[in-house]
Amino acid sequence: FVSSERKHSVCRSAGAMSRALAEELPREEGAGGARSGGWGLLVTAGLGGTLAALYAVATPFVTPALRKVCLPFVPATAAQIQNVLKMLENRSGSLVDIGSGDGRIVIAAAKKGFQAVGYELNPWLVWYSRYRAWRDGVHQNTKFYISDLWKVSFSHYRNVVVFGVPQMMPQLEKKLEEELECNARIIACRFPFPCWIPDHTTGEGIDTVWAYDLKHSRGCETKILEVTPETES
Numbered sequence: 001f002v003s004s005e006r007k008h009s010v011c012r013s014a015g016a017m018s019r020a021l022a023e024e025l026p027r028e029e030g031a032g033g034a035r036s037g038g039w040g041l042l043v044t045a046g047l048g049g050t051l052a053a054l055y056a057v058a059t060p061f062v063t064p065a066l067r068k069v070c071l072p073f074v075p076a077t078a079a080q081i082q083n084v085l086k087m088l089e090n091r092s093g094s095l096v097d098i099g100s101g102d103g104r105i106v107i108a109a110a111k112k113g114f115q116a117v118g119y120e121l122n123p124w125l126v127w128y129s130r131y132r133a134w135r136d137g138v139h140q141n142t143k144f145y146i147s148d149l150w151k152v153s154f155s156h157y158r159n160v161v162v163f164g165v166p167q168m169m170p171q172l173e174k175k176l177e178e179e180l181e182c183n184a185r186i187i188a189c190r191f192p193f194p195c196w197i198p199d200h201t202t203g204e205g206i207d208t209v210w211a212y213d214l215k216h217s218r219g220c221e222t223k224i225l226e227v228t229p230e231t232e233s
Helices: 004-066 078-087 104-111 123-135 169-179 214-218
Strands: 094-098 115-120 142-146 159-163 185-189 200-202 209-213
Touching: 078 104, 078 185, 078 200, 078 209, 094 104, 104 115, 104 123, 104 142, 104 159, 115 123, 123 142, 209 214
Parallel strands: 094 115, 094 159, 115 142, 159 185
Antiparallel strands: 185 209, 200 209
């Protein structure tokens, strides 16, 4: 048998232990909750940052598809580049690539001695084009601009390269005819212009390239002045 005094001592000790556990458990749960909350904030912040980065990268590629006239990025093939260069033989002066993408045409033209410029709406592609031009050692002969082609005047270019889509070609044909000088040559890749008759064509299938000399399309041939010889009196 256990004495009454000892029973009370055991009960007091048990009560003290219970109170200690009761006080400790909320602290552990609180610390665990704080740790869980901290991890939750980190995961949420990381996920949010990842989504923001994906949005920033994807938006320039997706946005053009939401426009009325879409000019998607499709890299030029090696055959297309060679066909474009073939159409530029014996040509000189400034060159512009409308919708320059990753800068392949501009860089290839610069290597042939042209002062070449590219206009592209996607900033990521423009930055990459500038890097490629620097890497290939032609950055001094190239320029790349982030711009909407419909807001740019191409009046001071003698050579124009276009990688277009059928929906935009009629409107672009009208724009170029209004802006360019008679000595300009327009080179269309993948799709021809609807009204102009090409002066030269090369390649097959998707690699086909059409070249248009504006002086023929516009009918502004150089006129030869006729001189009437003076008659002797």
